[in-house]
Amino acid sequence: MTNGNGNHSATSHQSGLHVAIIMDGSGRWATARGLPRAAGHRAGRAAVRRAVATALECGIGVLTLFTFSTDNWGRPESEISELMGTFEDFFSLDAPVLAGRGARVTVIGRRDRLPASLQDAIENAEAASRAAGKLHVRFAIDYSGRDAILNAARRLQQTNDDTAETFTLLLAEAEHAGEPARDVDLLIRTGGEQRLSNCPLWEIAYAELYFTPCLWPDFGPAELDAAMQEFHTRHRRFGALPAMV
Ligand code: IPE
Ligand code: IPE
Numbered sequence: 001m002t003n004g005n006g007n008h009s010a011t012s013h014q015s016g017l018h019v020a021i022i023m024d025g026s027g028r029w030a031t032a033r034g035l036p037r038a039a040g041h042r043a044g045r046a047a048v049r050r051a052v053a054t055a056l057e058c059g060i061g062v063l064t065l066f067t068f069s070t071d072n073w074g075r076p077e078s079e080i081s082e083l084m085g086t087f088e089d090f091f092s093l094d095a096p097v098l099a100g101r102g103a104r105v106t107v108i109g110r111r112d113r114l115p116a117s118l119q120d121a122i123e124n125a126e127a128a129s130r131a132a133g134k135l136h137v138r139f140a141i142d143y144s145g146r147d148a149i150l151n152a153a154r155r156l157q158q159t160n161d162d163t164a165e166t167f168t169l170l171l172a173e174a175e176h177a178g179e180p181a182r183d184v185d186l187l188i189r190t191g192g193e194q195r196l197s198n199c200p201l202w203e204i205a206y207a208e209l210y211f212t213p214c215l216w217p218d219f220g221p222a223e224l225d226a227a228m229q230e231f232h233t234r235h236r237r238f239g240a241l242p243a244m245v
């Protein structure tokens with residue numbers, strides 16, 4: 001896999017691309033196999049491990065994974081409990097392995113509504129991976145793009161500086177992100193739907209959009225590679241004319 005310069009190299013997360021993925025389709029993946037939806041979420045955990053391993057090798061600096069939206073609390077309690085258990089397993093068992101390979105793991109979104117044991121697992125994974133510098137993986141959990149913007153707007157009212165730079169800092173605070181990440185370069189949605197479903201909205205203002213019918217548990221290195229190849233064929237103009245960029 002190549003980066004924007006045609007080099008086959010991973011870069012530090014300060015300079016690499018920011019790729020965001022709306023990981024959708026795990027429920028349908030399971031249903032199509034006659035399995036309970038929870039089996040799809042467990043298979044989705046393996047796909048996360050694969051995606052992080054691939055991202056470590058292909059010039060991605062920041063990987064934001066939309067994992068659980070504030071709207072997903074509307075699902076049956078049994079599915080929510082399975083999801084929270086799967087997340088906890090990921091942060092306890094998978095994150096340390098990925099950290100050893102250079103992936104720093106953090107979580108954006110509200111944290112106070114998550115089970116205490118998951119909050120602990122997240123804090124441990126964040127602390128243990130803080131020094132990992134090859135890739136920054138941000139999991140958006142109990143996340144709403146609109147709530148994040150609204151919370152940042154409330155914070156902005158308390159200041160007398162209404163610049164976009166300050167707003168971006170306040171948004172990172174509102175998302176519990178610590179420092180802001182660079183804007184999203186490429187937004188991938190698996191599972192065939194072509195919508196945003198309240199993902200990080202401010203950050204995707206100029207993202208290239210890539211929709212694939214591939215269900216999340218089937219997403220692997222070849223699919224991420226295809227998305228990256230497609231990204232590198234896009235001409236980003238940021239409102240200017242082609243010759244000016
Ligand atoms: C995404 O997969 C995971 C979450 C939203 C938590 P889904 O669970 O939405 O899978 P589908 O869309 O029903 O197949
Ligand atoms: C989007 O998937 C949210 C996440 C992947 C976390 P959903 O399945 O919740 O979105 P809708 O309901 O199809 O819009």
Ligand code: MG
Pocket residue numbers: 024025191
């Ligand atoms: Mg879905």
